[in-house]
Amino acid sequence: MTNQNTASAAKGKSSLNKLGGQKFIVILVIIGLFLLFSVMSPNFRKYTTLVSMLDYSYYIILMAIGVTFPLITGGVDLSIGTGLICYSLVGGYLISFHDFPVIAGILVTVLFGVVIGTINGTLVALMDIPPFLVTLCTCMITRGLGSIIVGGFGITWPNAIAPGGWFRKIFKLTIPTDGKPRLLPIGIIWVVLLVLVMSFVLNHTRIGRYTISIGSNKEAARLSGVNVKAYHVLAYTISGLFAGLAAVAYSAVFSTVQPGSGAGFELEAIGGAIIGGVSASGGVGSVTGSMLGVFVICLLKTGLPFIGLQANWQQIITGLVLIGAVLVDILKKKRG
Amino acid sequence: MKKKLLAVVLGASMVVAMPASAFAAEGEGEVKANGDYNFEIIVKSYQSSYWQAAVKGIDQAKEACGVTANSNGPNAESDIADQVNMLNDAINKKPDGIGLAACDQEAVLDSLQAAKDAGIPVVLFDSGVADAPEGSVYSTIATDNYGAGETAAENLYAALKDKIAAAEAPVRIGEVNQEATSESITSRGLGFIDKFAELATADGHTVAVTGNEYYVNNAKDKGDEASANIIIDVAVPAQTTVELCATEASNILNKEDTIGIFGSNQVAAEGILTANGNLGVLGSDPESTILAAGFDAGSTIKAAVADGTMFGAVTQSPLAMGIKTVEVLTQIANGEEVTDVPTEGYWYNAENMEDDSIAPNLYD
Numbered sequence: 291m292t293n294q295n296t297a298s299a300a301k302g303k304s305s306l307n308k309l310g311g312q313k314f315i316v317i318l319v320i321i322g323l324f325l326l327f328s329v330m331s332p333n334f335r336k337y338t339t340l341v342s343m344l345d346y347s348y349y350i351i352l353m354a355i356g357v358t359f360p361l362i363t364g365g366v367d368l369s370i371g372t373g374l375i376c377y378s379l380v381g382g383y384l385i386s387f388h389d390f391p392v393i394a395g396i397l398v399t400v401l402f403g404v405v406i407g408t409i410n411g412t413l414v415a416l417m418d419i420p421p422f423l424v425t426l427c428t429c430m431i432t433r434g435l436g437s438i439i440v441g442g443f444g445i446t447w448p449n450a451i452a453p454g455g456w457f458r459k460i461f462k463l464t465i466p467t468d469g470k471p472r473l474l475p476i477g478i479i480w481v482v483l484l485v486l487v488m489s490f491v492l493n494h495t496r497i498g499r500y501t502i503s504i505g506s507n508k509e510a511a512r513l514s515g516v517n518v519k520a521y522h523v524l525a526y527t528i529s530g531l532f533a534g535l536a537a538v539a540y541s542a543v544f545s546t547v548q549p550g551s552g553a554g555f556e557l558e559a560i561g562g563a564i565i566g567g568v569s570a571s572g573g574v575g576s577v578t579g580s581m582l583g584v585f586v587i588c589l590l591k592t593g594l595p596f597i598g599l600q601a602n603w604q605q606i607i608t609g610l611v612l613i614g615a616v617l618v619d620i621l622k623k624k625r626g
Numbered sequence: 627m628k629k630k631l632l633a634v635v636l637g638a639s640m641v642v643a644m645p646a647s648a649f650a651a652e653g654e655g656e657v658k659a660n661g662d663y664n665f666e667i668i669v670k671s672y673q674s675s676y677w678q679a680a681v682k683g684i685d686q687a688k689e690a691c692g693v694t695a696n697s698n699g700p701n702a703e704s705d706i707a708d709q710v711n712m713l714n715d716a717i718n719k720k721p722d723g724i725g726l727a728a729c730d731q732e733a734v735l736d737s738l739q740a741a742k743d744a745g746i747p748v749v750l751f752d753s754g755v756a757d758a759p760e761g762s763v764y765s766t767i768a769t770d771n772y773g774a775g776e777t778a779a780e781n782l783y784a785a786l787k788d789k790i791a792a793a794e795a796p797v798r799i800g801e802v803n804q805e806a807t808s809e810s811i812t813s814r815g816l817g818f819i820d821k822f823a824e825l826a827t828a829d830g831h832t833v834a835v836t837g838n839e840y841y842v843n844n845a846k847d848k849g850d851e852a853s854a855n856i857i858i859d860v861a862v863p864a865q866t867t868v869e870l871c872a873t874e875a876s877n878i879l880n881k882e883d884t885i886g887i888f889g890s891n892q893v894a895a896e897g898i899l900t901a902n903g904n905l906g907v908l909g910s911d912p913e914s915t916i917l918a919a920g921f922d923a924g925s926t927i928k929a930a931v932a933d934g935t936m937f938g939a940v941t942q943s944p945l946a947m948g949i950k951t952v953e954v955l956t957q958i959a960n961g962e963e964v965t966d967v968p969t970e971g972y973w974y975n976a977e978n979m980e981d982d983s984i985a986p987n988l989y990d
Binding site: 333336338339341342345346434437438441443444446449470471473543544545546548549551554591592595596600601602604605608 | 671701702703704705806837838839861862863864865866867868869870872873874876877880881892893896899900901904905906924925926929990
């Protein structure tokens with residue numbers, strides 16, 4: 291029993307080492323894209339562009355941190371995008387229309403994510419329904435639910451200067467000067483801290499070890515006597531928790547949350563995770579890789595318009611980059 | 627003395643009538659019922675100030691036309707089934723006409739057929755129903771989106787006219803449209819481009835349209851970028867999110883020669899404001915800031931217009947749609963021929979947004 295246990299853990303470790311290579315490539319891609327866009331567009335080099343890019347990346351990185359866990363189990367979570375909007379709508383609605391203090395709204399937002407994540411996990415792990423189906427259903431449900439709860443209208447969380455607008459400062463400080471105010475995108479500090487914490491959870495705790503072993507060899511994990519199902523549920527709960535945190539980040543960066551939106555956000559997070567080395571078939575992946583992958587997507591999203599590429603070309607290029615990342619994954623597997 | 631009193635009464639009634647007449651297309655007050663009519667009117671929901679404004683218009687017009695009208699609506703725009711039930715109940719009451727702002731184009735088709743079979747004329751407002759049974763809908767009253775885009779162009783051009791005339795190098799006007807597919811957005815976008823170009827050309831300037839292929843190719847005159855002194859730069863994001871609209875807007879706002887920008891719906895206008903959150907280049911002084919024109923309302927855009935960050939915006943007029951709906955229903959009941967009625971978009975800025983004629987249209 292111990293043998294199998296260490297064997298699966300060792301397998302997890304060796305696949306983690308393999309990831310180092312892909313991360314290195316992704317960092318090179320990030321540097322390459324950054325240089326390319328900077329050379330081609332003087333405006334891309336501006337500090338404000340960097341701040342905007344970070345502003346718009348927080349919620350995707352947070353979703354990517356969470357979705358890395360179900361992806362590594364060999365599953366997926368498609369509900370995080372519309373879920374994010376649903377949680378944010380409900381939290382904002384309680385603050386704006388029911389006089390909830392902002393902190394309570396934030397807690398409801400995050401808890402809602404945890405609940406939906408746990409429902410996903412329960413259906414996947416205990417009922418054995420394919421994750422794709424389960425989360426596609428909760429994706430649709432959260433999309434409808436958010437609109438119904440708020441009555442179909444856009445919700446605005448308190449703005450930066452309103453009482454209760456303090457939560458926006460978690461992600462960006464604006465320091466007044468004589469001229470234009472100085473912007474400090476401090477959100478990146480918290481996001482990176484969360485990435486480090488969840489990296490630790492994935493690599494050095496039982497939660498992470500079993501998440502990886504579910505993806506690489508579920509049967510071995512089960513035979514080793516571990517309550518696999520509980521850890522399987524937990525992977526989706528983590529995904530839901532981070533979708534909830536992403537909802538808070540989204541509400542803090544953008545002014546209005548529109549019901550019915552959010553579909554497609556999950557693909558950027560999942561795409562980022564895959565670019566960052568999470569295997570599309572499970573068992574392999576890292577949280578730092580997912581963050582780096584999201585940076586690639588965000589760089590493309592910001593840089594391509596700045597060099598004058600029109601919408602359709604932006605999508606084609608983003609798609610090509612994703613295919614490239616999946617190919618790297620497959621080639622690596624074939625080699626080794 | 628009698629004359630004086632009459633003058634006071636007339637004056638007072640003119641003041642009272644002004645907000646309504648400010649919105650009516652033509653013939654306000656001329657529509658009078660020839661009989662004892664009762665209409666059923668169903669809005670999309672009762673929650674937002676947008677629909678409350680429509681109901682206010684309905685109430686104003688039923689007084690003026692001398693009819694009775696009962697307004698109803700579901701709790702939320704997403705309560706499609708509730709609205710269909712209300713519509714069916716309305717048909718069963720056998721009114722002289724029904725006004726409907728349909729939540730869902732498909733869901734109301736059977737009921738429209740039922741209304742037609744029962745001989746009850748239907749007037750749609752705010753949104754049309756593309757596949758409505760032939761002969762069931764007598765008139766559709768909705769915003770003239772092309773005209774609303776033109777309204778934005780007229781106001782932005784008027785504010786920038788002197789700056790353009792004094793400019794030594796070509797200047798750039800941005801436009802952010804959330805997509806290039808829906809009728810309402812593309813009409814607004816093209817209305818803005820065509821009107822801005824028309825006004826500028828009349829003043830002896832040359833205009834070129836660049837950016838998104840759809841808008842460039844469908845503009846009346848795309849001009850020549852190399853020789854033009856005004857460049858209209860049209861951006862469409864890869865997806866309809868505020869974030870991508872903001873990125874497109876940042877790109878335009880960062881260009882040295884940009885002097886004005888238009889966002890053709892709430893998402894695009896908020897995208898421009900989001901981009902400005904980090905850039906801080908927008909304002910209401912054409913000499914030192916970029917002027918932004920928005921579309922629709924919502925608390926974010928309203929706040930930006932009120933503090934001058936956004937120069938102004940175009941709002942649709944639910945109040946006018948409500949008034950027109952009752953008038954057209956009355957005309958149908960009178961046996962008059964009616965046609966579709968486009969309603970205007972109205973320009974609002976920090977000065978006039980509190981006016982009685984504008985404020986009811988500015989929903990949160």
